[in-house]
Amino acid sequence: METVSTNRSHGGMQGVYKHQSAETGTEMAFSVFVPDHAPGAKLPVLWYLSGLTCTHANVTEKGEFRAACAQHGVIFVAPDTSPRGDDVPDDEGYDFGKGAGFYADATQEPWAKHFRMRSYIETELPALIAQQFPADMARQGITGHSMGGHGALTIALRNAGRFRSVSAFSPIVSPLSCPWGEKALTGYIGGERAAWREYDACALIEDGARVPDMLIDQGTADGFLEEQLKTHLLSEACEKAGQSATIRMQEGYDHSYYFISTFMAGHVAWHAERLKA
Numbered sequence: 458m459e460t461v462s463t464n465r466s467h468g469g470m471q472g473v474y475k476h477q478s479a480e481t482g483t484e485m486a487f488s489v490f491v492p493d494h495a496p497g498a499k500l501p502v503l504w505y506l507s508g509l510t511c512t513h514a515n516v517t518e519k520g521e522f523r524a525a526c527a528q529h530g531v532i533f534v535a536p537d538t539s540p541r542g543d544d545v546p547d548d549e550g551y552d553f554g555k556g557a558g559f560y561a562d563a564t565q566e567p568w569a570k571h572f573r574m575r576s577y578i579e580t581e582l583p584a585l586i587a588q589q590f591p592a593d594m595a596r597q598g599i600t601g602h603s604m605g606g607h608g609a610l611t612i613a614l615r616n617a618g619r620f621r622s623v624s625a626f627s628p629i630v631s632p633l634s635c636p637w638g639e640k641a642l643t644g645y646i647g648g649e650r651a652a653w654r655e656y657d658a659c660a661l662i663e664d665g666a667r668v669p670d671m672l673i674d675q676g677t678a679d680g681f682l683e684e685q686l687k688t689h690l691l692s693e694a695c696e697k698a699g700q701s702a703t704i705r706m707q708e709g710y711d712h713s714y715y716f717i718s719t720f721m722a723g724h725v726a727w728h729a730e731r732l733k734a
């Protein structure tokens with residue numbers, strides 16, 4: 458692992474790092490905020506998965522998480538959203554290819570070689586974080602935005618017991634039921650829709666997966682709400698399955714980091730309460 462930059466901020470250290478990923482076969486960048494802590498102490502970890510077109514930098518620069526993470530003693534990890542580099546195939550749309558890995562392991566060509574974001578986020582990067590940072594991997598939470606909210610929900614639902622807390626900002630709740638999801642999963646996984654269910658939070662809940670609780674914030678003025686995000690499908694799936702969830706429709710907020718940063722401190726506090734219990 459190589460350090461790209463470190464900056465002292467809010468009583469902690471914000472770092473950006475890169476490493477050679479065995480999963481994606483590319484160099485991958487990520488950011489980590491580590492609050493000040495006693496020598497030898499291990500801190501809980503909050504993962505933040507970003508949305509379409511993002512790198513680690515969007516939330517690192519605009520997410521306003523550091524004061525809350527320092528206050529609650531929580532490490533904040535922000536990975537990239539796809540493999541990068543000249544050898545990596547891409548699509549002309551912003552919603553597929555680079556910047557749009559959908560937290561899936563692709564099985565279709567030409568994507569299968571590099572687009573292994575599920576294994577990267579579920580397995581490879583956690584091992585690196587555990588090795589390189591003062592992280593207590595028995596106390597992990599996960600959150601994310603939009604495509605990253607989809608990633609947070611599906612990764613937590615598939616890995617029962619790994620995350621003590623899961624939340625999301627304006628998540629894609631059902632890739633099976635929206636154009637972004639249909640394009641990405643057809644391209645990465647192929648046309649057999651039954652295989653998509655493990656990448657769909659509503660389908661996972663329908664199929665019996667559970668998390669202890671979830672917190673969702675969704676803006677009512679979000680231009681993607683009706684066609685892509687469809688928050689009501691998650692409300693219905695949770696209600697039908699008896700999955701505990703707090704789903705808050707936030708009046709007048711859009712899809713941007715102005716929305717995310719407004720509610721970020723509240724999400725960090727919500728995770729911290731569960732990670733410290």
Ligand SMILES: N[C@@H](CCC(=O)N[C@@H](CSC=O)C(=O)NCC(=O)O)C(=O)O
Nearest residue numbers: 508509510511515551603604605713714
């Ligand atoms: N047409 C836009 C669409 C991209 C966009 O809105 N991306 C969101 C995430 S959408 C779901 O995953 C985002 O977080 N953008 C980065 C930001 O800093 O706001 C475009 O191409 O910009």
